[in-house]
Amino acid sequence: MSVTTAPPVVIERDPKIVRNERLKNAATYLLLIVACTLTTGPIVFLVATSLKETYTRTVDLSVFLHPTFINYHKIWYEHPFKDWMRNSLIVATAVTIGILFLDSLAGYAFARKQFRGKDTIFFLILATLMVPLPVTLLPIFLLANDIGWIDTYRALIFPALAYPVGVFMMRQFIQTIPGELEDAARIDGMSDFGIYFRVILPLCIPGLAVLGLYTFTTSWGAFLWPLIVATSDATRTVPPGLATIPGQYNTDWGLATAATVASMLPMLFIFLIFQRYLRQGFAGGRSTKG
Amino acid sequence: MAQLTGVITQPTPAPETLAAPRSVRIKKTLGPYAFILPKVLIFAVFMLYPLARAVTLTFQGGAILQGLHWVGFRNYGKIVHDELFWTSLKNTVYYTVLVIPTVLIVGIGLAALLNRPIRFRPLWIVLLIVPNVASTVAASVIWSYLLQTDGGVINRIIGVFGFGPINFLGTPSYVIPVFVALEVWRGAGFYMILFLAAMQSIPKHLYDAAAIDGATGAQAFRLVTLPLMRPTILFATVMATIWNLQLFDSPYVMTKGGPGHASTTVVMYIYQQAFRYDSMGLAATMSLILLLIIMTLALLQLVVFRKEVQF
Numbered sequence: 001m002s003v004t005t006a007p008p009v010v011i012e013r014d015p016k017i018v019r020n021e022r023l024k025n026a027a028t029y030l031l032l033i034v035a036c037t038l039t040t041g042p043i044v045f046l047v048a049t050s051l052k053e054t055y056t057r058t059v060d061l062s063v064f065l066h067p068t069f070i071n072y073h074k075i076w077y078e079h080p081f082k083d084w085m086r087n088s089l090i091v092a093t094a095v096t097i098g099i100l101f102l103d104s105l106a107g108y109a110f111a112r113k114q115f116r117g118k119d120t121i122f123f124l125i126l127a128t129l130m131v132p133l134p135v136t137l138l139p140i141f142l143l144a145n146d147i148g149w150i151d152t153y154r155a156l157i158f159p160a161l162a163y164p165v166g167v168f169m170m171r172q173f174i175q176t177i178p179g180e181l182e183d184a185a186r187i188d189g190m191s192d193f194g195i196y197f198r199v200i201l202p203l204c205i206p207g208l209a210v211l212g213l214y215t216f217t218t219s220w221g222a223f224l225w226p227l228i229v230a231t232s233d234a235t236r237t238v239p240p241g242l243a244t245i246p247g248q249y250n251t252d253w254g255l256a257t258a259a260t261v262a263s264m265l266p267m268l269f270i271f272l273i274f275q276r277y278l279r280q281g282f283a284g285g286r287s288t289k290g
Numbered sequence: 291m292a293q294l295t296g297v298i299t300q301p302t303p304a305p306e307t308l309a310a311p312r313s314v315r316i317k318k319t320l321g322p323y324a325f326i327l328p329k330v331l332i333f334a335v336f337m338l339y340p341l342a343r344a345v346t347l348t349f350q351g352g353a354i355l356q357g358l359h360w361v362g363f364r365n366y367g368k369i370v371h372d373e374l375f376w377t378s379l380k381n382t383v384y385y386t387v388l389v390i391p392t393v394l395i396v397g398i399g400l401a402a403l404l405n406r407p408i409r410f411r412p413l414w415i416v417l418l419i420v421p422n423v424a425s426t427v428a429a430s431v432i433w434s435y436l437l438q439t440d441g442g443v444i445n446r447i448i449g450v451f452g453f454g455p456i457n458f459l460g461t462p463s464y465v466i467p468v469f470v471a472l473e474v475w476r477g478a479g480f481y482m483i484l485f486l487a488a489m490q491s492i493p494k495h496l497y498d499a500a501a502i503d504g505a506t507g508a509q510a511f512r513l514v515t516l517p518l519m520r521p522t523i524l525f526a527t528v529m530a531t532i533w534n535l536q537l538f539d540s541p542y543v544m545t546k547g548g549p550g551h552a553s554t555t556v557v558m559y560i561y562q563q564a565f566r567y568d569s570m571g572l573a574a575t576m577s578l579i580l581l582l583i584i585m586t587l588a589l590l591q592l593v594v595f596r597k598e599v600q601f
Contacts, residue, residue, distance in 0.1 A: 024507070028406050035400060036417040039475065042432055043420060045443050049435070102329040109325035121326065128337050129529075130584050132536045134560045134577040138570055139343035140336060145354065162336035167329060192321050221425030223539045224557070228565060239427035243543045246434055253435060260424075260431045267423035275416065 050257035071258035080233040081259055084241035087230070089266070091153060091237055092219040095160045099215045100208055102161060107170025108196050112182070122171075125164045133224055136162075141228055151231045160219060166211050173207030174200060209277035213270065220267055238263045347574035354570060365575040375576060377551050378559040381466060385555070386534045388470045394526060396474055397481025398519075402511065404482070405489045415486075419479035429476045430543035434459070437468065459545050462552035469540045469553070481526055488522035489515060524595045528588050535584055556580050 044061070051067035075081040109115070110122050140159050149155040177200065185199045201208075223239040230236040242263055245256045351361035369375050400418055404411060424432060436443045439457040448456065458464045492515060500510040516523075538557040541547055547554035547562075556576065564573035 025406075025408075028403050028408060032403055032408070032414055032418075035403075036414065039418050039421050039479070042436055042443070042475070043424075046432055046435065102332065106326045106329040109322045113322035113325065115322035118322075121330065125329075125333060128333075128341070130532055130581070130588050131337070131341065132532070132557070132577060132580050132584060134536075134557055134564075134573065135344050135581050136337060136340035138560075138564055138574050138577065139340035139347060141564075142343070142347075142354070142570070143340070158332065159336045161332045164333070164337075192325075196325070217422075221427070223425070223427050223542075224561070227542075228561075239425050239539075242425075242427050242431060246431055246543075251434075256431055257435060260428045263425065263428050264423045267425075268420075271419070271423055272416070275412075275419075 046257050047261055049253055050261050052254060054254065071254040072262065075255055075259045075262065079255070079259075080236070081238075081241065081262070083233045084236055084238045085262070085266075087153075087156075087235055088220055088237040088239075091156045092216050094153070094157045095219040096212050096216045098157065098161045099163070099166050100212055103166030103211065104170045104174075104201065104204060104208065105196065106167045108174055108200055110167065110171040111174035112179070122167075125167055128164050129168075137225055137228065144229060150229055151235050153235055155229045156226060156235060156237065159225065160222070163215075163218075166215065169211050169214075170204070170207060173204060177203050206277050209274050213274045213277070216270060217267065344574050344578060347571055348578055350571040350574075351569070352571070353568040355568075358570065361571065365571050368572060369575055369579070374551060374554065375556075375559060378554045378556045381551075381553060382535055382537060382555045382557075385466050385469055385537055386531065388467065389473050389534050390527065390530050392470060393474045393477050393481060393530065394523070396478040397526070398485050398523075400478065400482040401485035401489055402515075404486055415483075418482060421476045422479045424476060426476065426539035427543055429472055430540045433468065433472045433475075433540075434544050460549050462549055465541075465545055465549070465553040468544075469537065472540055473534070481530075484522060484526055485519065488519045492518050520595065524591065527595075528591050531587050531591065532584055535580065535587075 048061055048063050050071050051063050051069070053068045053070050106125075110118065136159070144150055144155045181199055181203070182195050185195050190198070221239060222237070223243070226235075226237045227240040227243070230240060233241075242259055245251070245259055246253075347358075348365055349360055349362060350358040351364060352358045404414060404418075408414065421429065437445070437458045439445060439455050439460070444458075445455040456464070458468050496514050496518075497510055500514050505513065536557050537555045538561065541553045541555055541558055542561075545553045547558050557580070560573045560576050560580075563569045563576065
């Protein structure tokens with residue numbers, strides 16, 4: 001199809017080309033169907049098992065016709081799962097809001113302002129992308145131990161706010177916004193912070209959406225640090241909690257699958273809301289690269 | 291845009307230019323720092339300080355409760371002779387070498403399919419990216435469930451073709467490929483989105499020009515699409531390297547490093563040393579070695595790709 005859009009050249013619709021195109025289209029759809037079966041298939045079986053009253057080795061997909069929600073009822077009312085969900089929501093929301101605020105502020109300065117040490121500081125922040133988690137988590141654990149932060153929300157939230165990637169993303173995004181808009185606002189007498197808040201931020205919404213989605217996903221899925229520092233159900237988040245459900249030998253797969261499905265629902269919801277920003281945001285970030 | 295014009299045409303506050311020149315100058319020089327200060331403060335406390343502390347920690351030994359004490363280079367010496375550390379490093383590298391090309395090729399392939407003129411594109415994207423809503427732990431539970439020896443979905447499918455049930459998570463040579471499959475299943479959608487965005491930002495006229503020159507679709511992909519996507523592929527490769535060398539979640543949930551030590555990864559071994567055997571110093575030393583490996587590889591990738599870009 002893309003061939004026919006070349007306007008000045010008259011391309012003869014050679015029957016061989018047409019047949020070729022048809023073949024290619026058929027192959028495209030076939031591959032897409034195979035890929036989608038592989039991505040969604042496991043989830044279909046997962047959901048099917050969670051909707052069965054008692055787990056049996058063979059799962060019949062006919063369970064969708066007469067589902068029971070007994071497993072969901074159990075994990076919600078007879079299990080600390082509800083606490084884990086609450087903790088995850090609190091932590092992921094706080095981290096996301098914090099990151100959006102801190103990184104858009106810093107990203108704006110790195111994109112637009114001139115100040116001494118700018119490149120050095122930016123490079124230093126960016127370079128820590130390479131630092132693997134345990135390098136900083138061990139000392140942070142010692143620190144949290146010293147100041148009594150073990151098993152607190154603070155310990156789950158603050159270290160996550162140091163993560164560098166958002167500064168880079170927001171700088172890239174803000175560089176794509178034309179500078180004339182700020183000049184106009186400045187002539188109108190707006191302060192620096194006013195410009196950031198009322199000119200830059202509204203134009204950054206696609207970039208903020210992508211960074212927010214990324215941050216929320218990362219925080220929602222974080223495992224190693226909560227495993228170490230969230231030592232009771234008062235602060236334990238979903239991933240370390242979920243990891244305790246399938247035991248080595250006797251797993252109640254009805255419960256395990258229901259908990260897994262439930263843990264994915266908030267993410268699914270957020271993904272569906274924000275998915276239209278995904279391509280926009282990435283494209284915006286990319287177009288600044290030379 | 292409508293929002294913006296609304297902002298600009300609002301009644302303007304009294305112009306600031308009447309303020310004393312000196313205070314304006316101070317504002318001008320301090321202003322930018324005010325914007326980066328909050329991030330820099332948190333960054334200093336939870337990134338720079340821990341980094342420095344990690345380095346000093348490598349020269350310390352002892353348990354947390356009894357207090358750490360200086361041991362010089364003993365931790366480094368211990369690691370050289372620690373066979374399990376080298377096994378865990380070998381497992382991690384094996385996993386990374388398998389997973390990176392696989393996940394990148396699948397990601398580019400899916401993006402190329404979606405970049406063709408197809409119907410219902412948004413629907414296909416959602417279906418392909420669905421595994422991404424599973425956290426790595428959720429995905430690990432899902433795959434533990436699929437891979438059960440006794441009646442798991444995958445073994446039942448294999449059974450249809452007449453193969454006996456395979457104990458995937460209990461067979462040393464299968465566990466690492468299982469983690470690779472899991473990561474490709476969960477992660478390919480992310481790379482797909484990244485690559486699709488890059489493909490769609492390639493100007494159409496380049497393809498028109500290629501078509502006029504008689505390039506086939508495959509040639510256009512190789513000669514136009516791939517070269518223009520180089521920055522994105524480089525970015526994805528570097529990030530995937532950093533991310534995958536830290537494999538921890540799926541082996542922790544699915545195998546606890548077993549069978550034997552067949553799926554013990556570096557981060558898993560660090561975790562065990564720090565929180566099971568209470569050897570913070572040793573764990574810190576291993577994590578610093580991991581950092582050095584990651585840095586070397588990331589810089590190497592940057593240098594190699596840079597060279598290739600200049601034809």
